[in-house]
Amino acid sequence: MNVNEIMKLLPHRYPFLLVDRVEEIEADKRIVAYKNITFNEDVFNGHFPGAPIFPGVMIVEALAQASGILGFVSSGITAEDGKLFLFAGVDKARFKQPVVPGDKLTLTSEVDTVKRHMWRFNTTASVDGKTCCEATLLCAFQDRDKVV
Numbered sequence: 001m002n003v004n005e006i007m008k009l010l011p012h013r014y015p016f017l018l019v020d021r022v023e024e025i026e027a028d029k030r031i032v033a034y035k036n037i038t039f040n041e042d043v044f045n046g047h048f049p050g051a052p053i054f055p056g057v058m059i060v061e062a063l064a065q066a067s068g069i070l071g072f073v074s075s076g077i078t079a080e081d082g083k084l085f086l087f088a089g090v091d092k093a094r095f096k097q098p099v100v101p102g103d104k105l106t107l108t109s110e111v112d113t114v115k116r117h118m119w120r121f122n123t124t125a126s127v128d129g130k131t132c133c134e135a136t137l138l139c140a141f142q143d144r145d146k147v148v
Helices: 003-009 056-075
Strands: 021-026 030-036 083-095 104-115 118-127 130-143
Touching: 003 021, 003 056, 021 056, 030 056, 056 083, 056 104, 056 118, 056 130, 104 130
Parallel strands: none
Antiparallel strands: 021 030, 030 104, 083 130, 104 118, 118 130
């Protein structure tokens, strides 16, 4: 799935679309996607000058977006259907190594449980097979017009 196909599912756009490509996806089970970390990302203007490190919160957001893609594909709906897949919580987040410009950040998310409109995902972000971040994420479907 390329970035144009991703944008048909997610409402995010530059500079906040954090998934460049989906390599594997199996509805109701698993997704493997990636984001290329480039030096010209706006976030590196301040995080940190002279020692650029991709912020952990952005890694978690990238994992949430990959999980959202999996949720949309599994449900057979898109953001164009008037739905949003909202980030509802994060548990057990651990950061193991920094992510820097030039890295290919691999995003893996697996469906843990689904209860009505709430989904729990077990996620991992890695670079060259080394884990950078692990987290359990909660996401919820909501009608776009009900978001305040």
